[in-house]
Amino acid sequence: MQSSNSQKANVLVLNGPNINLLGTREPDIYGHTSLADIEADLIKLASAHAVQLIFKQSNSESELIDQVQQARGSVDHMIVNAAGYSHTSIALRDALSAVAIPFYEVHISNIYQREQFRHHSYLADIAAGTLSGFGPFGYSMALLAIIKQLKL
Template identity: 50%
Template structure:
């Protein structure tokens, strides 16, 4: 394996409420369930994950900057910041590590204000709309990119 660095899985605001927050949209899996599934899938691919959640935009930016030197790739569900954060967009552009934007729901099929993704404009790719499976698909994409030595 070309790189033993972990895949960072970063989660934005309100994702700590998964399992109980609007389960008809986001499903019943908790963030802890998703973390466990991501770790298992990454392990099957010879990788590890570092899994974090914050409701604070600046903390997500700090973690993205940390990923510059410490992560093989990043899976990012920025939650509502996806549509509003120039700071997260700029951090993704600055780090030179592949970032996969992911979402449980399909933002394009929801309210109009969710149709624009500032994160997606900076990310290597976007996986959305498959519920908790979106994360597993993003782990696979991140591992593939890390193994190929691709950058953002």
């Protein structure tokens, strides 16, 4: 969709279950940064480039799938933290495959240093890249990768 620097690229930042509790949820694992803090950081970064951010969060698998499907035709890239659904949702994976919008998968914690069931992501092999263990900065890293790809 992005054809020139005069147009804004639309990036959907999609967050799954319990991400709305960041800042207070298990701070020893996820830190003290809230989802609003992450969004504010991304807005600052995007403002220096031709990027329009769309933020969505849901604890519902079906709502996340609906958001992915609705993005088709209007979103250029996605940053996806599917949280627990990364490890369980074939349906979310199918939706991401169906819309064929490039996305970066983000995990705040290092999933490979956690429980064994978290070591597998149903999204990783279809993602443009996976960021795991960089804390909230993983979102900025994903946005920087998108900006570099778009050469904005």
